[in-house]
Amino acid sequence: xxxxxxxxxxxxxxxxxxxxxxxxGPAFSFSPTLDAYRDMIGPQLWSSLQQSVAxxxxxxxxxxxxxxxxxxxxxxxxxxxxMIGLGLLIVFQMSPQTANVIPxxxxxxxxxxxxxxxxxxxxxxxLLTPFAVMLLRxxxxxxxxxxxxxAAIDGAGVMRIFATVVLPIARNxxxxxxxxxxxxxxxEFLYAVNFYLSPGQYPLSALLAQQVSxxxxxWPGLMALSVLTSIPILIVYLLAYGQLRDGLAAxxxx
Amino acid sequence: MTTATTTPPARRPGPGQARKxxxxxxxxxxxxxxxxxxxxxxxxxxxxxxxRMSVSDVSTSNLGQDWAFVGLQNYLDGFASGATxxxxxxxxxxxxxxxxxxMIGGFAAAAALRTKGWWSSVLLSLMVFAWALPPVVNxxxxxxxxxxxxxxxxxVTGLGFSERPFLYDQYWALGSVAVVNAxxxxxxxxxxxxxxxxxxxxxQFEAAALDGASRWQEVRHIMLPAVRPTSLVLLILTVVYGFxxxxxxxVMTYGGPGTATNTLPFLGYLQAFTRYDYGLGASTSVLAVxxxxxxxxxxxxxxxxxxxxx
Numbered sequence: 001x002x003x004x005x006x007x008x009x010x011x012x013x014x015x016x017x018x019x020x021x022x023x024x025g026p027a028f029s030f031s032p033t034l035d036a037y038r039d040m041i042g043p044q045l046w047s048s049l050q051q052s053v054a055x056x057x058x059x060x061x062x063x064x065x066x067x068x069x070x071x072x073x074x075x076x077x078x079x080x081x082x083m084i085g086l087g088l089l090i091v092f093q094m095s096p097q098t099a100n101v102i103p104x105x106x107x108x109x110x111x112x113x114x115x116x117x118x119x120x121x122x123x124x125x126x127l128l129t130p131f132a133v134m135l136l137r138x139x140x141x142x143x144x145x146x147x148x149x150x151a152a153i154d155g156a157g158v159m160r161i162f163a164t165v166v167l168p169i170a171r172n173x174x175x176x177x178x179x180x181x182x183x184x185x186x187x188e189f190l191y192a193v194n195f196y197l198s199p200g201q202y203p204l205s206a207l208l209a210q211q212v213s214x215x216x217x218x219w220p221g222l223m224a225l226s227v228l229t230s231i232p233i234l235i236v237y238l239l240a241y242g243q244l245r246d247g248l249a250a251x252x253x254x
Numbered sequence: 255m256t257t258a259t260t261t262p263p264a265r266r267p268g269p270g271q272a273r274k275x276x277x278x279x280x281x282x283x284x285x286x287x288x289x290x291x292x293x294x295x296x297x298x299x300x301x302x303x304x305x306r307m308s309v310s311d312v313s314t315s316n317l318g319q320d321w322a323f324v325g326l327q328n329y330l331d332g333f334a335s336g337a338t339x340x341x342x343x344x345x346x347x348x349x350x351x352x353x354x355x356x357m358i359g360g361f362a363a364a365a366a367l368r369t370k371g372w373w374s375s376v377l378l379s380l381m382v383f384a385w386a387l388p389p390v391v392n393x394x395x396x397x398x399x400x401x402x403x404x405x406x407x408x409x410v411t412g413l414g415f416s417e418r419p420f421l422y423d424q425y426w427a428l429g430s431v432a433v434v435n436a437x438x439x440x441x442x443x444x445x446x447x448x449x450x451x452x453x454x455x456x457x458q459f460e461a462a463a464l465d466g467a468s469r470w471q472e473v474r475h476i477m478l479p480a481v482r483p484t485s486l487v488l489l490i491l492t493v494v495y496g497f498x499x500x501x502x503x504x505v506m507t508y509g510g511p512g513t514a515t516n517t518l519p520f521l522g523y524l525q526a527f528t529r530y531d532y533g534l535g536a537s538t539s540v541l542a543v544x545x546x547x548x549x550x551x552x553x554x555x556x557x558x559x560x561x562x563x564x
Contacts, residue, residue, distance in 0.1 A: 001363060002377050004437065005384045008395045011405065015398065024403040070289035076282040085286065090554055092297045094546045096498040096519035099539035102526045103300035103307060109318055126296035129289055141561075158281045187388025190500070194527060208390045212397060212505050219398055226391045237386050241379055244386075248442070249449035 016223035023219045036220035040228065044200070044207070051117065052186060052203035058121040059128065059185035064178055067129045071136035072166060093130040100127065101194055108195060115197045123191045128184055132177045138250065139173025140166065176247030179240040183233060204229040301543070307536035314530045321533070328537035337513070337521060338538060345497065345517040348432050352496030355436035357489060360443025365477055367444065368451045378444070385441035393505030396434045397421065424514035427507050431515055434506065435499050439492060446488050450481040487560060490553045497545065518542045
């Protein structure tokens, strides 16, 4: 098990320090070089990095902004309206992304949202919001309604109860979901590849997808790009691991 | 959560109480409004549009204009060419492989990592990190490892076998991509199974050890019953994960060699974006969404059951 997960990760890093003539040579006896990184680091990389940051941060903020209150509503409102809402959320969450990209491409074309970062952010938000609401819902359900009733008796309005009573209790859930949405939108590439009309605008994930499907792959370069793409993930992961480990299991099957 | 111990847990209220609560808590509904607007415009409307495209003749030239209604022609074309049928069969094999490997692998890893040693926490964090990496990164490295002179083949030839065409043969390719997908979902399944296993009372294991239970008996009589309640939901999630998977296929084989790794969702994508037959691609995607509807019903019912159980 350790090998199965350790070796691929180790191999990415190892290969990124190889010269292109040594890729398939002996695994460990090679002269380490930074050539692959030197090839990759350039204006394109910086602009892609900026795009990735804009998309991931924008999507995370947007998703949290609409999914957190929605999850609270879905957890509290009962009856057939919320049943239909939940059913739709599940269908959206489960639909293949390849089925969304076809109509969205046409709709964005009509609404002049192609080739814009805002378009990709909106598409990613629509893609990840159902998942975020479903994951957040159990956290809001775990807030005892009696607490809210007590606050209501004290004269607090719905908004204030939400902000001061409910949200602090569901904080862990919000944090877990925010982290996941960031990770997922950082790695999303299908929308980026299809909605940006020129590779110059691609975020890192799309750049990587484009290079790996190109003819005659430059493996050390690709692995260097993989490492550079993964560094922000590593940082977020180190900050959020404990929360992620516990929150994910709690939220996703309940 | 000290309050939770002093107040009764939020169970399903009785009928009279429910009516009262609904009226009183209806101010919660507006909280959903922003999400309703965004999802209505960018999730629901696209689905409707997809349905419309699937019964129309849509290509690049008339994508932004009026489409000619062709009825079920796209669907019929898809089946008549054999592409849809083949993709359905491949999808079934693919999903079956991902699900079986993902569920068994996840449970095995969770059972092995249940103990609190430093090695198991290192391994768990390594697995979750691999899971958190973008699929393009994981797909790239697996494409590299499975290349004709990559690491996997060095091991195979080192063991005295002949080289295997992991990604370059129509049968091997589907299997390879399915295995990599299972590899990618196992960490998540491990986390979920592990959470269920951690709920088990330590005394149960001690009692079993006193009775001289074997490791297998422990698994069978203590661990399996403990994970059963979450298993159905996780099973559906894993099936859905395998079904909607396209990123590893995109990166590792792009549907090839030939059409060997065209699963239903990926076939729809290729038809729309490399053949520019949006109508045909939409019809294939509608079939994929229809299959999802089926799974969604099962899923909704099983989470409801989980929640009413408390």
